[in-house]
Amino acid sequence: MMNEQRREFIKKTALGVFVGLGAASGLVPAFSLEKTALPVWDEKPVPGKIRWGMLIDTRKCKEGCQQCVAACHHEHNVPAFKNRREEIRWIWKNSYKNVFPTADNAGASKEIQSRTFLSLCNHCADSPCTQICPTGATFKRWDGIVEIDYHRCIGCRFCMPACPYGSLSFNWQDPRTAIVDPVTAYPTREQGVVEKCNFCSDRLIKGLQPACVEVCPEQALVFGDLNDPASDIRVLLESNVTMQRKPELGTKPSVFYII
Amino acid sequence: MIEKALKGNRSYWIWTLFLGALVASGLSAYYQQRWLGLTVTGMGREASWGLYTAQFTFLVGVAASAVMVTLLHQKELTKTVIIALFMAASATLMSILFAVADMGKPDRLLNIIFYTNPRSLVFWDLLFLSGYLATTLTAGWAMLGAEKKGVPPPAWVKSLLNLSIPLAVGIFFATAFLYGGLPDLSLWVTGVLALRFIASAFAAGMALLILVTLIVKKTKGLDTGKEAREKLAMVATYAGVANVLLLGVQFFTTFYGNAPLLWFSLIAGVVSVAILLIPASRKSQQWLVAACTALVLSVWVDKSAGLLIGGELFPAPLGSIVTYAPTSTEMFVVAGIWSFGSLLFTALLKVVVAVKAEHRG
Amino acid sequence: MKSRKLLWLVTFAAISLFAAFYLFSNGEAETPQKPLARVSVVDSTKCIAPKEFMRANHMQVLHGWERSVVRDGDRVHIASNGSRFQKSLGTCLGCHNNRLFCFSCHSYANVKPKCWNCHLSPMETQ
Ligand code: SF4
Ligand code: SF4
Numbered sequence: 001m002m003n004e005q006r007r008e009f010i011k012k013t014a015l016g017v018f019v020g021l022g023a024a025s026g027l028v029p030a031f032s033l034e035k036t037a038l039p040v041w042d043e044k045p046v047p048g049k050i051r052w053g054m055l056i057d058t059r060k061c062k063e064g065c066q067q068c069v070a071a072c073h074h075e076h077n078v079p080a081f082k083n084r085r086e087e088i089r090w091i092w093k094n095s096y097k098n099v100f101p102t103a104d105n106a107g108a109s110k111e112i113q114s115r116t117f118l119s120l121c122n123h124c125a126d127s128p129c130t131q132i133c134p135t136g137a138t139f140k141r142w143d144g145i146v147e148i149d150y151h152r153c154i155g156c157r158f159c160m161p162a163c164p165y166g167s168l169s170f171n172w173q174d175p176r177t178a179i180v181d182p183v184t185a186y187p188t189r190e191q192g193v194v195e196k197c198n199f200c201s202d203r204l205i206k207g208l209q210p211a212c213v214e215v216c217p218e219q220a221l222v223f224g225d226l227n228d229p230a231s232d233i234r235v236l237l238e239s240n241v242t243m244q245r246k247p248e249l250g251t252k253p254s255v256f257y258i259i
Numbered sequence: 260m261i262e263k264a265l266k267g268n269r270s271y272w273i274w275t276l277f278l279g280a281l282v283a284s285g286l287s288a289y290y291q292q293r294w295l296g297l298t299v300t301g302m303g304r305e306a307s308w309g310l311y312t313a314q315f316t317f318l319v320g321v322a323a324s325a326v327m328v329t330l331l332h333q334k335e336l337t338k339t340v341i342i343a344l345f346m347a348a349s350a351t352l353m354s355i356l357f358a359v360a361d362m363g364k365p366d367r368l369l370n371i372i373f374y375t376n377p378r379s380l381v382f383w384d385l386l387f388l389s390g391y392l393a394t395t396l397t398a399g400w401a402m403l404g405a406e407k408k409g410v411p412p413p414a415w416v417k418s419l420l421n422l423s424i425p426l427a428v429g430i431f432f433a434t435a436f437l438y439g440g441l442p443d444l445s446l447w448v449t450g451v452l453a454l455r456f457i458a459s460a461f462a463a464g465m466a467l468l469i470l471v472t473l474i475v476k477k478t479k480g481l482d483t484g485k486e487a488r489e490k491l492a493m494v495a496t497y498a499g500v501a502n503v504l505l506l507g508v509q510f511f512t513t514f515y516g517n518a519p520l521l522w523f524s525l526i527a528g529v530v531s532v533a534i535l536l537i538p539a540s541r542k543s544q545q546w547l548v549a550a551c552t553a554l555v556l557s558v559w560v561d562k563s564a565g566l567l568i569g570g571e572l573f574p575a576p577l578g579s580i581v582t583y584a585p586t587s588t589e590m591f592v593v594a595g596i597w598s599f600g601s602l603l604f605t606a607l608l609k610v611v612v613a614v615k616a617e618h619r620g
Numbered sequence: 621m622k623s624r625k626l627l628w629l630v631t632f633a634a635i636s637l638f639a640a641f642y643l644f645s646n647g648e649a650e651t652p653q654k655p656l657a658r659v660s661v662v663d664s665t666k667c668i669a670p671k672e673f674m675r676a677n678h679m680q681v682l683h684g685w686e687r688s689v690v691r692d693g694d695r696v697h698i699a700s701n702g703s704r705f706q707k708s709l710g711t712c713l714g715c716h717n718n719r720l721f722c723f724s725c726h727s728y729a730n731v732k733p734k735c736w737n738c739h740l741s742p743m744e745t746q
Binding site for chain 2: 135166173
């Protein structure tokens, strides 16, 4: 399955590589940051063609395992503030009751209710966060990813209560003080802006899978194009019973769960 | 005309210096916040809005409700119009300052204009507020200037006043539905919230205006007229009744009942409305002062406490109720902005009083 | 004779294409951490624009890059002479690889650009 998925990636990326041969990459000296890798999509993307999505098979996800969380937070320089008030998170585990508060608990077994579930930004197709943002700093990209433009965010925090999933975190203070093991390949954020999961848009342009998907030892996470009927994720969605978070709100999340 | 604000008696200067000192301490607190980040406030991940937002909501309501004086367009109110306009301008300025104080990156404020998102109610709200500030301040100043010269105000003042009406309506709707648009609130709660925002705004705004005219009368001997106050009291009463009813409804349908401060708000609201409804007590100045003070307090507490309990007006997305307690830094900033607005309003009122006295004399 | 040459040529082209694709896809699949391809031309004799222009307008250029990359996903800068560059701070620093390149001028002119609030500056790394 993994291989199929890679093929899907390669299919999408092969064209870009030939086009992009002239672009700068590789030869950047060791000190430089955010190394210029050959972009996979180096042509202007077609809006609406791709819609990235994720499927989380919670049956495979091991209780107590934090590998995806650690990988994501490391890769994106997410600061590790200890106190709950200032906590910043892109992906985290939470109880059934908190992840699916509006699901019918009567239908869930004791076992399910005692498990924890991954939560992250759902990259909603109909996203209230982008709608409320006065500057368009939180915006929907051409590929369905809801991205935050950290150059533009004014820190008004209207997006935070607008998101029904608590996906956004605010930098109450300078995040650089709390980054444990900084990486040079990705920028940090600064004091006063909001941040959240970016579906690894930084890795996608290099033709990589999201960090959480790649690192999961159980392969519980599947990532792909929801608009492509032949993609793994679509095939799995069609052959499994899945659910989304708070579907009744009409936000159309792009993250699905197999319970 | 502004030089008239620089002449005053002892108590005037004590009052201005007092406000000035508060502004200075607010500035130093704000400097700390700019430097260290909003971490110096009591806000956090789940309670991401706090005192600043509460003041913003309260002041936006007060500002926009002043349009009622223009709207009623009655003879008794002609003397009140300028005061109402200046109150609107000061309150609008304060509300904008509170919005800015709440931002993580106020240096990027103009991004709202550079990169407008027309779908965002936040954008419309701030746009209307700026427009309202400009129209009320200009119109008030022009009317005052005309009065000084003893001529009727120029014709464009009328158009400005007319323009301020749709702007105020826009402010009401944008603010009410800004909070109403948060997805975790049911349609029912949303509707009640929006209506109650408007009702409470008129109640508090008119009550505050009555208090201001009474203060001006007492300290400066400038009386805008008992009939004017009665008109305003009438509006405040209607709005107060509606607000109390809607607040009561919320006590039954949500867990407002768990917050002691909101009980205070409800009781103060009921008592003040009761006083205003009884003709005998409405006509007595002492009772009027008491009722108006209670009404303003009731609404202010409700706007603040609605946030303090965190779980209702702005529910934490994951259903947990997070307690939020403002820090002293936050309170100094709040006091500073209030003082700045009051300082401006005092100076403007001073000019009004001086001009009117000159005219009379 | 001629057809034989052509056959060789086609075979060679086919093999190299196949090899390139194979190598690339393998490299991508097995060691995903590596960039997709190492073939590239960063020609330090080529500039994205003349020096004088850049001296006066680099902020606008960078701002334009930032906007078009983040907002539109348009990642390739085509210079007036037709050469292509990836819109990235890394592209700039790839040629201007003196660590003090940005700082010497900025500190002289006493300007404090905000780039390094988030992007790690050359001064902060080894
Ligand atoms: S999960 Fe929240 S932050 Fe992510 S797109 Fe949906 S509303 Fe926006
Ligand atoms: S905090 Fe930033 S991203 Fe969120 S609504 Fe405000 S400007 Fe937009």
